[in-house]
Amino acid sequence: MVLNNLPKETKTVNDTSDGTVRMNGAVNVRDLGGHQTSDGRTVVAGRLYRSDSLARLTDDDLHTIAGMGLRLVVDFRTSDEIRIDGDDRLPDAIPSVHRPVGGGSVQQFYGLAASGNLDKLIAVLGGGGAAAMMRDINRGFVVNNAEREEFAATLRNVADNELPMLFHCTAGKDRTGWMAALLLTILGVDRDTVIDDYMASNRYYLPHVTSQLSALKDHGIDPELFMPVLRQSPEYLLAAFEAADEKFGGMEGFITEGLGLDSHDVTHLRSSLLVSR
Numbered sequence: 528m529v530l531n532n533l534p535k536e537t538k539t540v541n542d543t544s545d546g547t548v549r550m551n552g553a554v555n556v557r558d559l560g561g562h563q564t565s566d567g568r569t570v571v572a573g574r575l576y577r578s579d580s581l582a583r584l585t586d587d588d589l590h591t592i593a594g595m596g597l598r599l600v601v602d603f604r605t606s607d608e609i610r611i612d613g614d615d616r617l618p619d620a621i622p623s624v625h626r627p628v629g630g631g632s633v634q635q636f637y638g639l640a641a642s643g644n645l646d647k648l649i650a651v652l653g654g655g656g657a658a659a660m661m662r663d664i665n666r667g668f669v670v671n672n673a674e675r676e677e678f679a680a681t682l683r684n685v686a687d688n689e690l691p692m693l694f695h696c697t698a699g700k701d702r703t704g705w706m707a708a709l710l711l712t713i714l715g716v717d718r719d720t721v722i723d724d725y726m727a728s729n730r731y732y733l734p735h736v737t738s739q740l741s742a743l744k745d746h747g748i749d750p751e752l753f754m755p756v757l758r759q760s761p762e763y764l765l766a767a768f769e770a771a772d773e774k775f776g777g778m779e780g781f782i783t784e785g786l787g788l789d790s791h792d793v794t795h796l797r798s799s800l801l802v803s804r
Contacts (some may be wrong), residue, residue: 547731548576548753550591551709552583552616555581555699555731559707562724564715568801574690575800577700577707579732580604592619601681601694603628604704612697624684627676628663628702648752657755661701661768668705669770669781678706679786686792688799698736700728700759705767712778713788718768725764733758 546558556579561573576595581602584592600623602615610668615623649655668674681694696702704725711721740750771781782788788796 531696545727546572546575547570547593548595550588551585553581553699554735555578555579555703555728556693557724557727557731559677559724562591562711562714562716562720564801565717568715568797568803570711571712571800571802574692575685575710576691576693577694577699577703578695579703580612580697581615581693581695582609584616589616589618592621595691595693597621597693599624599689599692601626601684601686601692603677603694603696603706605629605782608697616718626680627703628668628674628677628696630667630671630702632672633797645748648748652756654717657752658760658762661755661760661763664701665705665767666770668702668786669698669767670774675785678709682709682713682786684789685800686796688790698728698732700725700732701763703763704728708764708767709786713782713793714800722761722764726759726761728759742770 532746546561548556548558550556553735555577557577558572559575559577560570562570564570569760573595576597581592581600598621600615600617600621602623602625604612604625605627607623617623617752668678684692694703694706708721708725711724712718737754740753740757743750743753768778771778771785775781775785782793783790
C-alpha cells in the first residue's frame with residue numbers, strides 16, 4: 528500500500544468539544560480527531576469520521592457533509608438494511624462504496640420484534656441471550672473471514688490516502704464502533720480511550736432509538752428485552768479484542784496477519800494521521 532503524508536492541519540466541521548458533528552438526519556456523527564495517543568501525539572481532526580445511517584440527511588445536512596471535503600464514504604450496511612432504510616443521501620461529488628457486514632445489523636432485531644412471536648423473542652433475547660449475541664457479533668468481526676476483509680479493505684482506503692473518509696452502518700455503534708476502535712488502536716490510542724469513544728454512542732444513538740421502542744408495549748413486548756442490543760457495553764468491544772488475542776496472538780498479529788498491514792503501513796498511518804502538540 529502507498530500512503531502519502533497528509534497536511535497536519537485541516538478544516539473541521541466539529542461544533543462540540545467531543546468531536547460531534549451536528550446533523551438533523553443523523554444522530555451519531557463524530558470526528559475521530561482529537562484523541563491523544565500513548566506517546567503524547569494527537570489524532571488529526573477532519574480526516575476520519577464515524578456515523579450512523581446517512582439515508583435521512585436533510586438539505587442542511589448535505590451542506591454540512593459537503594463542507595467535510597470527503598473523498599470517500601464507506602457503508603457497512605447489508606443490502607437488506609439499505610432496502611429498508613434507503614441509500615445514503617450524499618452530494619453527487621462524494622464517492623461511496625458498499626462493504627456489507629452482517630454482524631451488528633439492528634434490522635435483524637427489529638425484524639424479530641415485528642414477527643410478534645413473544646415466546647421467540649424471550650427465548651432469543653431474554654436471560655442474557657441478547658448480551659451473549661452482541662459478544663458473538665463482535666467476535667465475528669475478527670474471526671469471520673468475509674467480515675474481517677471488509678474492515679481490512681477500509682483500512683487500505685485509509686492507507687491509500689482516500690481521506691477525509693466517513694464510515695458508517697445503521698446505528699453507527701457496532702460495525703462502525705469496531706472500525707473506529709481498530710483505527711484508534713493502530714494509531715496508538717490507549718484502550719480506555721478507545722472504549723470511551725465506543726461508549727459515546729450511548730449518549731447519541733441510544734436516546735434516539737429508545738424513544739421509538741415505546742410502541743412495543745402496545746404489542747405486549749417489554750422494550751427492556753432489546754436494551755442489551757441497543758445499549759453499548761465495554762464487554763462487547765472487549766469480546767472482539769479477546770478474539771484477536773485468541774486467534775492472532777494479540778492486536779499486533781491481528782493487524783498484520785488478520786488485516787494485512789505491515790509495520791511500514793502502520794508507521795505511515797501514524798505519521799500521517801498524528802500530530803505532536
